[in-house]
Amino acid sequence: MTLRLLVLLVLAGPVAAQPWGQAQNSVEQWLQGHEVQTQGLSLAVPTWVEDGAFVAIDLTLRDAQPPVSLSLLRSGEDDPRIATLHVQAWEAPLRLSTRVRLPRSQQLIVLARDGRGRVWLAAQAVEVLSSSCLSPSSAQPGSNLGPLQAWLEPHGRGLELRSLLRHPMETGRRSSVDGQLLPRHLPTHFEVSGTHGNLLRIEPFEGLAANPYWRMLLPAGQTPLLLCWVDADGRAFSRQLP
Numbered sequence: 313m314t315l316r317l318l319v320l321l322v323l324a325g326p327v328a329a330q331p332w333g334q335a336q337n338s339v340e341q342w343l344q345g346h347e348v349q350t351q352g353l354s355l356a357v358p359t360w361v362e363d364g365a366f367v368a369i370d371l372t373l374r375d376a377q378p379p380v381s382l383s384l385l386r387s388g389e390d391d392p393r394i395a396t397l398h399v400q401a402w403e404a405p406l407r408l409s410t411r412v413r414l415p416r417s418q419q420l421i422v423l424a425r426d427g428r429g430r431v432w433l434a435a436q437a438v439e440v441l442s443s444s445c446l447s448p449s450s451a452q453p454g455s456n457l458g459p460l461q462a463w464l465e466p467h468g469r470g471l472e473l474r475s476l477l478r479h480p481m482e483t484g485r486r487s488s489v490d491g492q493l494l495p496r497h498l499p500t501h502f503e504v505s506g507t508h509g510n511l512l513r514i515e516p517f518e519g520l521a522a523n524p525y526w527r528m529l530l531p532a533g534q535t536p537l538l539l540c541w542v543d544a545d546g547r548a549f550s551r552q553l554p
Contacts, residue, residue, distance in 0.1 A: 332385075333388055352373060354434060373432065374404075376405075380425070381424070386419065386421070395514055401508070402530060402531065407527075418438065420436050420438055445521075457480065461551070471532060479523060481520055481524065485518075502541045505537065511537075538553075
């Protein structure tokens with residue numbers, strides 16, 4: 313039995329009816345040799361959006377053992393990668409929210425692997441009516457690059473962390489109003505550290521929406537927190553939360 317056929321038998325509903333498109337190789341490499349868990353990972357995303365430049369997604373992973381690795385993919389682009397994440401600690405269940413960019417209608421795919429080697433897969437088709445992520449930009453390069461904003465609030469027994477970096481996330485595929493191709497400009501990584509070490513590390517790719525936003529529920533007793541985005545040119549944007 314081929315890996316693709318095994319995945320289609322394991323997964324139920326609309327996910328099973330769709331191929332993975334440009335993300336096929338990434339999905340197969342992630343699942344190679346592992347049985348896909350049928351419960352535990354869920355993905356909440358609109359089934360249709362007016363503008364694919366900012367598509368909000370929420371994912372939940374239950375009963376996972378740390379550390380957890382996650383891969384966010386999209387099926388319709390030459391580079392299917394949105395972001396890869398490594399999470400060391402969280403307030404159970406693991407819940408993450410962010411925004412992605414979709415130039416066209418396609419599938420969003422989330423893959424997860426925990427410390428016991430178990431793997432999960434969730435996917436959702438999203439219909440995009442239009443998308444401004446490839447529209448010409450009138451801004452000067454670097455003009456929409458700003459400081460890191462962050463908020464930390466009590467949430468149940470843990471803490472809700474929200475962060476926002478003002479950043480264009482230029483993919484190298486968009487032009488300015490005068491027709492010149494804008495250079496590729498992406499951050500290299502985002503880290504959140506607490507009193508007991510690293511909690512979260514994210515590597516963003518061009519599928520992540522401009523002005524990257526992340527929300528996560530953390531366990532209590534991790535403060536103070538240090539957040540740090542590192543840009544491609546070596547600049548670091550950091551913020552400490554008490």
